[in-house]
Every structure is written in structure tokens, then in C-alpha cells.
Amino acid sequence: MESLDLRKISVRELNRFLHQEVPARNIRAIEILNPDGKHNLACGMDAPVKIDIRGHGGYYVGGMNKQAEITVHGNVGWGVAENMMSGCVRVKGFASESAGASGHGGTLIIEGDASLRCGISMKGIDIVVGGSVGNFSCFMAQAGRLVVCGDAGDGLGDSLYEAVIYVRGKIKSLGADAREEPMTEADYAAVKELLDRAGFDCDPKEFKRVASAKTLYNWNADANQEY
Amino acid sequence: MSKRLVLEESASFNRKVIEYIHRASATGLYEIRGMGAKRSLPSFDDLVFLAASASRYPLEGYREKCVTKTVLGTRFAKKPIELDIPITIAGMSFGALSANVKEALGRAATEMGTSTTTGDGGMTPEERLSSKTLVYQCLPSRYGFNPDDLRKADAIELVIGQGAKPGGGGMLLGQKVSERVAKMRTLPVGVDQRSACRHPDWTGPDDLAIKIQELREITEWEKPVYVKIGATRTFNDVKLAVHAGADVIVVDGMQGGTAATQTVFIEHVGIPTLAALRQAVDALEDMNMRGKVQLIISGGIRTGADVAKALAMGADAVAIGQGILYSLGCNSPTYVQNGEHFSAEAEYATLNTAPGYCHHCHTGKCPVGITTQDELLEQRLDPAVGAKRVKNYLKTLNMELTTVARACGKSNVHHLEREDLVALTVEAAAMARIPLAGTDWIPGMEGRRF
Numbered sequence: 205m206e207s208l209d210l211r212k213i214s215v216r217e218l219n220r221f222l223h224q225e226v227p228a229r230n231i232r233a234i235e236i237l238n239p240d241g242k243h244n245l246a247c248g249m250d251a252p253v254k255i256d257i258r259g260h261g262g263y264y265v266g267g268m269n270k271q272a273e274i275t276v277h278g279n280v281g282w283g284v285a286e287n288m289m290s291g292c293v294r295v296k297g298f299a300s301e302s303a304g305a306s307g308h309g310g311t312l313i314i315e316g317d318a319s320l321r322c323g324i325s326m327k328g329i330d331i332v333v334g335g336s337v338g339n340f341s342c343f344m345a346q347a348g349r350l351v352v353c354g355d356a357g358d359g360l361g362d363s364l365y366e367a368v369i370y371v372r373g374k375i376k377s378l379g380a381d382a383r384e385e386p387m388t389e390a391d392y393a394a395v396k397e398l399l400d401r402a403g404f405d406c407d408p409k410e411f412k413r414v415a416s417a418k419t420l421y422n423w424n425a426d427a428n429q430e431y
Numbered sequence: 432m433s434k435r436l437v438l439e440e441s442a443s444f445n446r447k448v449i450e451y452i453h454r455a456s457a458t459g460l461y462e463i464r465g466m467g468a469k470r471s472l473p474s475f476d477d478l479v480f481l482a483a484s485a486s487r488y489p490l491e492g493y494r495e496k497c498v499t500k501t502v503l504g505t506r507f508a509k510k511p512i513e514l515d516i517p518i519t520i521a522g523m524s525f526g527a528l529s530a531n532v533k534e535a536l537g538r539a540a541t542e543m544g545t546s547t548t549t550g551d552g553g554m555t556p557e558e559r560l561s562s563k564t565l566v567y568q569c570l571p572s573r574y575g576f577n578p579d580d581l582r583k584a585d586a587i588e589l590v591i592g593q594g595a596k597p598g599g600g601g602m603l604l605g606q607k608v609s610e611r612v613a614k615m616r617t618l619p620v621g622v623d624q625r626s627a628c629r630h631p632d633w634t635g636p637d638d639l640a641i642k643i644q645e646l647r648e649i650t651e652w653e654k655p656v657y658v659k660i661g662a663t664r665t666f667n668d669v670k671l672a673v674h675a676g677a678d679v680i681v682v683d684g685m686q687g688g689t690a691a692t693q694t695v696f697i698e699h700v701g702i703p704t705l706a707a708l709r710q711a712v713d714a715l716e717d718m719n720m721r722g723k724v725q726l727i728i729s730g731g732i733r734t735g736a737d738v739a740k741a742l743a744m745g746a747d748a749v750a751i752g753q754g755i756l757y758s759l760g761c762n763s764p765t766y767v768q769n770g771e772h773f774s775a776e777a778e779y780a781t782l783n784t785a786p787g788y789c790h791h792c793h794t795g796k797c798p799v800g801i802t803t804q805d806e807l808l809e810q811r812l813d814p815a816v817g818a819k820r821v822k823n824y825l826k827t828l829n830m831e832l833t834t835v836a837r838a839c840g841k842s843n844v845h846h847l848e849r850e851d852l853v854a855l856t857v858e859a860a861a862m863a864r865i866p867l868a869g870t871d872w873i874p875g876m877e878g879r880r881f
């Protein structure tokens with residue numbers, strides 16, 4: 205396996221290699237050593253390659269990813285897999301704020317907890333969190349699914365559009381226009397498939413479904429703008 | 432003796448205010464509308480040029496060359512933007528505008544050697560195809576934002592705010608969320624779309640610096656990164672944007688337009704373009720960044736005189752939105768199809784307005800087919816006709832700009848300077864920090880020389 209050591213090369217050199225050399229030489233697996241919390245690691249990927257980041261990443265690890273399967277053997281900063289289009293990003297540790305923000309596709313798996321605004325503005329991405337998520341997760345989430353094996357903080361799903369949230373533990377509070385709905389067979393199947401994809405051993409029967417009540421879909425004369 | 436009718440209107444509760452209170456009381460809602468501030472504000476109209484005289488030589492109007500070439504993004508980008516004129520087309524979304532209009536803007540900009548800009552909602556293939564130089568906006572909503580289009584763009588504009596509504600998010604009422612718009616934005620058809628006012632994955636200037644680096648990494652440090660701010664605390668905001676690594680700063684003053692925003696925002700939030708421009712230039716000069724980081728000013732730029740004054744005050748280029756819409760025929764009583772003019776008065780009347788007064792872009796029922804997604808209405812704007820009109824408009828502005836520059840003795844429009852200007856009002860003199868005409872007095876700057 206190719207190895208790139210961030211104590212020997214810069215982030216620019218790393219990303220240039222990943223963007224240009226990886227597809228040109230059809231490299232299928234690569235590991236990144238000594239990330240030391242650096243930002244923008246493996247962002248803008250567009251190749252079917254497995255990338256193992258051996259340590260902690262900073263902001264925007266795997267940002268705007270297409271195709272690549274990225275595993276971070278540590279924690280990550282803000283905006284991991286932000287605006288991801290396809291592929292998969294797995295975080296073995298914890299994720300800071302805005303994990304998977306505005307993601308259009310692919311799968312983001314966080315084995316630990318995710319902080320505030322996980323899945324904010326998501327547009328089709330699937331996010332599976334082994335631990336809990338912070339406040340305002342899935343704010344204005346438009347499409348895709350968020351599965352939370354732990355608890356959810358305040359304001360979950362505020363101003364949701366069509367994204368669906370599944371939570372196993374406690375929900376501290378729901379945001380404006382988010383509501384709990386009964387689980388259907390299709391929901392159980394969806395949760396099972398997502399848990400299997402993440403490799404998490406939980407019972408889909410323990411999850412609750414949260415979706416939009418759609419009362420904010422059209423401007424409402426009686427809403428008084430206080431929602 | 433007949434009784435005299437005494438009609439004394441209250442200055443505080445005039446007819447406009449009474450109508451506002453009646454409306455609010457009837458609906459319980461604030462008003463949403465399009466376009467920009469309608470109130471009178473200190474503006475470029477309050478400045479005039481001194482031009483050449485015995486102490487300066489003017490250039491011959493039609494003979495001596497006056498350079499208008501403009502380069503943007505020289506700080507970090509490997510491929511800065513090179514424009515033939517310092518007049519660009521501001522960001523306006525497909526969704527707010529029809530696809531025909533986006534195409535017309537691309538064609539006109541390309542023919543004039545300038546750039547056009549996407550908007551909230553992503554890049555359409557039509558506008559990419561028709562625009563030689565296309566600036567791709569990264570907005571808080573990230574509607575339609577994706578790495579493929581990012582790489583196709585010639586520059587990236589990170590939008591923090593807009594002059595018409597600094598601190599506010601976007602709106603696109605359901606009438607305009609057609610099937611195509613909904614698909615591009617991943618929304619249900621017909622939903623009243625609200626865009627966030629904050630970016631989802633960063634807050635504050637230190638985060639912004641990392642975000643800018645991410646966009647640069649993804650695009651191999653090739654493309655200039657613009658940062659657009661709505662004019663409020665402009666001096667500090669410009670400094671922070673420079674600190675965060677912007678190549679180009681776009682400052683949008685309160686006269687800037689919008690497709691749909693609360694009137695209270697449009698009329699009461701932000702500072703005039705004139706004041707914002709001076710603050711922005713001061714910030715760049717304070718950081719010794721003038722010329723290294725380029726400055727684009729927007730918000731109510733209408734004429735070649737406005738462009739010349741903006742450049743003289745220190746802008747490198749201007750961006751125009753509303754002026755472009757007017758040039759396409761906004762607020763015109765007629766629209767043109769197959770070379771013939773047809774009346775649009777009935778459609779204005781349906782919107783309870785008339786040509787010259789319309790600000791109804793938010794309704795999606797634009798009488799002249801500009802700000803609409805309606806299949807029939809959008810045919811009222813033929814892209815070829817629209818492109819020609821916008822091209823003529825930009826050409827006129829550029830001719831006026833060079834006329835003024837030559838009269839001031841400049842062989843390059845970028846050589847226009849503050850010393851070429853004086854102010855006609857105390858307010859403009861204070862905001863622009865330009866001396867009041869016939870004096871060397873700048874309010875608030877007593878004792879300091881310029």
C-alpha cells in the first residue's frame with residue numbers, strides 16, 4: 205500500500221497526489237500517516253480508492269468526496285464529508301460540528317459521537333452515528349437519512365424538509381416543524397440496511413422516526429413569524 | 432360660503448405609512464418584495480468629477496486610447512480572471528431568473544469580455560455554455576452546489592451577505608419552485624424555499640480561512656476566491672475577509688437588489704454603497720493590500736458615471752444586478768417577440784402595479800418574462816434579444832466610463848482617483864470622505880489633509 209507521511213509532505217502535496225496521481229496510476233489503496241489534526245485532508249476526491257488516515261483529522265476531512273472510501277482512525281474536526289456526493293467516509297472516533305453538512309450522497313459513518321448540527325442542510329447523504337448527536341442536528345435537512353444509535357440533543361430536525369431521522373435513545377427536544385411519526389416496515393428495513401452498512405449491532409425495533417410535519421412548507425398567514 | 436377642504440398630510444403617518452399599517456393589520460404578515468431600496472440615499476449622484484483643466488491635460492475623446500482591462504484574483508490564484516471591462520454581472524440565481532435570462536446574461540457578458548455569476552441554486556448548463564467567464568457562488572444554502580461545477584467555474588464567490596439583506600437568508604416563494612428548480616435544489620416542487628442565513632459548516636473568520644483553503648485545495652489553487660459581504664461594518668468585515676485569504680472582496684451596498692426579501696430588510700438594514708465603498712478602500716489601504724486584493728463594489732450601480740466614480744474612489748470593478756434587469760426590459764410597458772412589441776400592461780395590473788413601479792419579482796409572474804419560471808411568461812424574453820440589450824447597456828456604460836476618464840486625463844480607467852472627485856452634499860462628503868465642492872472641507876476630517 206502507498207503511504208504518504210504528512211510530516212514529510214504538505215497538505216497541498218498530499219491532495220495534489222490524491223487528485224492527480226491516484227487516478228492516473230489507478231492506485232486502489234493509500235494510507236496517510238501523521239495527520240496531526242491537519243485541515244482539508246483528502247478533500248475533493250474523485251476516484252474509487254481506499255484511503256486510511258492514521259490519526260486525527262482537522263476540518264473538512266473528505267470534503268465534497270466522490271467515490272473514495274475514506275477511514276479516519278481517530279477524531280475529526282468540523283464539516284467531515286461536507287457536501288459529499290458519493291463514496292463513504294468512516295470516522296473511528298468522534299466528529300466535531302456540522303458532520304456531513306449539505307451532503308448530497310454517499311455514506312458517512314461516525315463510530316463515536318457527533319457534535320452540534322450533524323447533518324445540517326443535508327441533501328441526500330446517509331449518516332449513521334454510533335453514539336449521540338448534538339443540538340440542532342439535521343437543521344433544514346432536505347433529503348437523506350440520519351440514524352443515531354445514541355441520544356439526540358435539543359432542536360432535532362428544526363425546519364426539516366424531506367430528510368428522515370431515526371433515533372434509538374432519548375431526544376432532548378424536537379425543532380420547529382419536526383415531529384415523531386410511527387415506524388413502518390419500510391422504516392425498519394431502511395434502518396437495518398443502514399446499520400448493516402455501518403456494521404453497528406443494534407435492533408431496528410428500538411428506533412423512533414422523526415420527519416417534517418410540513419407546516420412550514422408554505423408561508424402561513426397565521427404562523428406570525430414566530431416559529 | 433363653501434367650506435374649504437383642508438388636507439394636511441402627517442409627516443410621520445403619511446399615506447405610505449398608513450397603507451403599511453393597514454396592510455399589516457389585515458394580514459399579520461410582513462411584506463416581501465423584490466428589487467432594492469426605494470428610499471432616497473446619499474449616492475454616487477452626490478459626487479461630480481473635476482476633470483482636466485489648466486493643471487491637467489485631457490485626452491482626445493475618440494483618438495487616444497483609454498485602457499479598461501481589469502484583472503481580478505492576483506493574490507493567490509494560479510489563473511486570475513482577465514476582463515475587457517471593469518463592469519461585471521452580479522450573482523442572480525436560476526430560479527429567481529428564468530433559464531432564458533441566464534443564457535442571455537452569459538452571452539452578453541461573453542461578447543463584452545466580462546464575467547457573469549451564478550446564484551443560490553447552482554449552475555445551469557446553459558449559463559456555463561454561454562459564459563466565457565463564470566463566477567460560481569458558494570452560499571449558505573449550498574443548493575445545487577457540487578465539486579464538478581466548482582471545477583468548471585472560473586472563479587468562486589463565497590457569499591457571506593447581500594446588500595439588500597445583510598444578516599438575512601434567502602427566499603424563493605413556491606410559485607417559482609418549478610420542477611427543474613426543485614430538482615436542482617433538492618426540494619419538493621412548489622415549496623416556499625427558505626435559505627439559511629449562516630453557512631452550515633463554518634462560523635467566524637478563522638473558520639472561513641480554512642473553508643477558503645478547502646475550496647482552493649479542491650480546485651488546485653487555480654481559481655480566484657471572492658468573498659462577498661453585505662455592507663454593514665464594512666471596514667472590519669473587509670479586513671477579516673482579507674485575513675481569511677480572499678483574492679477579491681465584493682462589497683454589496685444597501686441599494687443592492689434581491690429577488691424576494693422582507694421590505695423591512697431592504698429599506699432599513701445595511702449602509703449605502705457610497706459609505707461602504709470608502710470603508711472598504713480604507714480597510715485595504717490600512718492593510719497595505721490595495722492592488723493585491725481586488726475590490727468589486729455593487730449595490731445600485733446604474734450608469735457609466737456611477738462606474739467611473741466607483742473606480743475613482745478605489746474599486747477595481749463593479750457588479751450590476753438590477754441595472755441588468757432593467758436593461759432586459761424590467762418595468763417596461765412592452766415585451767418583444769419576433770421583433771414586435773406587445774403590451775404587458777394587463778399583467779402589471781394583475782400584480783396591482785404598473786410599469787415604472789413594479790417590484791414583484793417574488794411572485795414569479797414577471798410581466799416581461801425575466802423573473803419567472805412560468806413556461807408562457809418566460810417566452811416573453813428571447814435570449815438573443817435579451818443578450819443584445821444587455822450588451823448595448825454594458826457598452827454604453829463602458830463608453831461613458833472612458834469618456835469621463837479621458838476628460839480627467841487618464842489613459843487607463845483604473846487611474847481615476849479620489850482627487851478627481853468632489854461632493855455636492857455634506858452627507859456624501861462625510862460618507863465618501865471627499866471634499867465638498869468648492870471647498871477643501873471634509874466633514875469629520877477637519878485639520879487633516881487629503
Ligand code: SF4
Nearest residue numbers: 761762789791792797
Ligand atoms: S418587471 Fe419583472 S423583473 Fe421587473 S420588477 Fe417586475 S417582476 Fe421584477
